[in-house]
Amino acid sequence: MKIIVAIKQVPDRDAPVRIAAGSKWIEERELQFAMNEPDAYALEEALELKEKHGGEVIVISAGPERVGTTIREALAKGADRAIHIVCEDLEARDALGVARLLAAAIKQENPDLVLTGLQSEDLGLGQTGVILAELLAMPHSTLILHVEKIDSGIKVKRELEEGWFQSIEMPLPAVLTMQSGGNKLRYATLMGIKRAKTKETRLVAAGDLGAGAASAVVLERIALPRKEKSTQILPGSPKDAAAALVEKLKTEARVL
Amino acid sequence: MNIFLILEESGGHIKKSSWEALGAALKLAPAESVTAVVLGAQTEALAAETAAKGVGKVVRVEHPLLAPYTPDGFIISLEQLIRAEAPAYVVFPHTYQVRDYAPALACRMGQVLIGDVTGVDDGPLFTRQLMQGRLNGSYRHSGNGTCFVSVQAGAFRAVDSGASAPPAEITKFTPTLDATQIRTHPGEPFRDSAQTVDLGSAQRIVSVGRGIKDAEHMGLMQDLATALGAELAASRPICDNGWLPMERQVGSSGQTVSPKLYLAVGISGAIQHLVGMKGSQCIVAINKDPDAPIFEVADYGIVGDLFEAVPALTEAVKAAKQ
Numbered sequence: 001m002k003i004i005v006a007i008k009q010v011p012d013r014d015a016p017v018r019i020a021a022g023s024k025w026i027e028e029r030e031l032q033f034a035m036n037e038p039d040a041y042a043l044e045e046a047l048e049l050k051e052k053h054g055g056e057v058i059v060i061s062a063g064p065e066r067v068g069t070t071i072r073e074a075l076a077k078g079a080d081r082a083i084h085i086v087c088e089d090l091e092a093r094d095a096l097g098v099a100r101l102l103a104a105a106i107k108q109e110n111p112d113l114v115l116t117g118l119q120s121e122d123l124g125l126g127q128t129g130v131i132l133a134e135l136l137a138m139p140h141s142t143l144i145l146h147v148e149k150i151d152s153g154i155k156v157k158r159e160l161e162e163g164w165f166q167s168i169e170m171p172l173p174a175v176l177t178m179q180s181g182g183n184k185l186r187y188a189t190l191m192g193i194k195r196a197k198t199k200e201t202r203l204v205a206a207g208d209l210g211a212g213a214a215s216a217v218v219l220e221r222i223a224l225p226r227k228e229k230s231t232q233i234l235p236g237s238p239k240d241a242a243a244a245l246v247e248k249l250k251t252e253a254r255v256l
Numbered sequence: 257m258n259i260f261l262i263l264e265e266s267g268g269h270i271k272k273s274s275w276e277a278l279g280a281a282l283k284l285a286p287a288e289s290v291t292a293v294v295l296g297a298q299t300e301a302l303a304a305e306t307a308a309k310g311v312g313k314v315v316r317v318e319h320p321l322l323a324p325y326t327p328d329g330f331i332i333s334l335e336q337l338i339r340a341e342a343p344a345y346v347v348f349p350h351t352y353q354v355r356d357y358a359p360a361l362a363c364r365m366g367q368v369l370i371g372d373v374t375g376v377d378d379g380p381l382f383t384r385q386l387m388q389g390r391l392n393g394s395y396r397h398s399g400n401g402t403c404f405v406s407v408q409a410g411a412f413r414a415v416d417s418g419a420s421a422p423p424a425e426i427t428k429f430t431p432t433l434d435a436t437q438i439r440t441h442p443g444e445p446f447r448d449s450a451q452t453v454d455l456g457s458a459q460r461i462v463s464v465g466r467g468i469k470d471a472e473h474m475g476l477m478q479d480l481a482t483a484l485g486a487e488l489a490a491s492r493p494i495c496d497n498g499w500l501p502m503e504r505q506v507g508s509s510g511q512t513v514s515p516k517l518y519l520a521v522g523i524s525g526a527i528q529h530l531v532g533m534k535g536s537q538c539i540v541a542i543n544k545d546p547d548a549p550i551f552e553v554a555d556y557g558i559v560g561d562l563f564e565a566v567p568a569l570t571e572a573v574k575a576a577k578q
Contacts, residue, residue, distance in 0.1 A: 214398070225390075
């Protein structure tokens with residue numbers, strides 16, 4: 001099976017978020033970046049499918065030069081090669097604009113399966129995979145925990161709401177967005193990190209994909225959320241804060 | 257102006273999140289302008305339930321191939337309806353099902369869904385959360401054509417009016433749909449195993465997040481839960497890692513709880529978690545990041561290292577009992 005995994009590099013979860021001048025996006029200087037975790041689960045599923053059925057795992061990612069570190073991490077974990085869509089203005093494109101870039105590059109590869117995470121940890125749109133399926137004219141499903149190859153294509157386990165699941169069968173090629181927790185993420189081995197250096201990463205300029213188009217939706221500004229409640233922060237040493245909290249829970253909130 | 261509101265059903269009734277989406281739609285136009293849309297193989301009862309809600313019109317999009325739900329069936333049918341009527345807005349509840357098809361439907365119409373909206377302001381500007389709830393973004397629809405919007409569960413008050421209004425006119429729309437156009441074949445919904453923990457009825461819950469860092473520290477949390485007489489729960493990543501069973505997960509993909517006391521330890525408070533616990537009577541957060549979104553819903557907080565705060569709290573709870 002030839003599997004393409006679309007991965008995104010996102011600000012590290014613990015990185016401090018500061019609003020940049022102009023309030024259009026966050027200050028990216030000094031930020032640490034990491035692989036979007038749901039995409040890491042998509043990569044893991046792809047690598048496990050390859051181990052079972054053979055084939056090739058190709059990772060694709062759009063973004064500026066720094067995205068190369070996340071691509072190398074995916075190669076070190078076991079992806080065979082990579083496509084880096086070099087794009088300096090990713091945050092200025094809406095979900096359709098980004099999906100068009102990815103779709104244009106993916107089409108040239110004729111994959112059997114396209115996987116990506118169900119959403120990104122920065123924008124949280126949860127749309128890229130579904131739009132990709134539409135642009136590639138492939139069937140799709142979302143919130144997938146497990147993929148099994150069958151004669152007619154694939155059978156997937158989809159998460160529904162309130163603890164329910166569903167099996168869905170579909171022909172290949174197809175696009176799936178992966179939910180976290182379906183498998184255990186692997187770490188890159190030393191050998192994997194060494195090998196990654198010899199693997200191919202093809203650079204494609206965003207402008208060469210012919211996918212430029214006006215945005216249908218625009219992010220006007222970003223802001224800190226308004227607080228719903230005023231939180232009483234209990235100061236002092238851990239011991240003092242804990243004692244004060246217990247006192248509040250007993251006498252003020254009356255929940256102890 | 258005409259607004260389409262796409263309703264979703266569960267067990268033969270319209271889901272509450274659909275009436276919350278109606279609440280959002282009413283920020284865009286009055287109720288007379290809202291056309292409520294129900295889809296399925298049999299929609300008569302759903303349409304009657306909807307017609308009494310005070311909306312302008314109800315459309316039954318009915319076809320044998322619309323049950324069970326498939327993205328192809330819903331996208332093809334709604335595309336035909338939307339092209340015929342050209343509404344200014346199409347509003348959905350932001351459910352798992354909507355996430356599965358609405359982005360592709362919008363794309364087919366050359367549009368982009370503004371998803372998971374928590375607020376509608378003049379403009380209109382649509383608010384949605386970014387960076388796991390640490391920021392809000394204001395989005396605007398640009399250009400011409402229909403604007404597609406999905407509404408976060410719990411963000412708007414469910415509309416429950418219309419009881420005195422005369423029932424809305426109901427019309428039927430039969431899409432042109434062929435079995436060969438449906439590419440995915442869903443099976444019956446199932447559960448993995450019988451639920452053995454009912455967090456919904458727990459009075460006190462101690463909930464663990466990524467801040468715990470490693471499975472070996474879970475004992476600290478169990479000690480606190482035991483001292484408090486609380487159930488132990490967690491945010492999704494903890495259950496993904498197998499440090500607690502999946503059935504102890506609180507949030508949009510787990511259980512929804514509203515205990516007297518909810519103590520969130522090392523949980524940043526992404527929306528997927530908050531929707532499962534923000535109805536709790538008293539919320540306490542322990543987190544090293546004073547800007548973590550969990551503090552937006554917490555009544556009490558300790559900002560600091562959980563590995564110091566939790567043992568201290570366990571001791572304080574034990575001391576208070578003596």
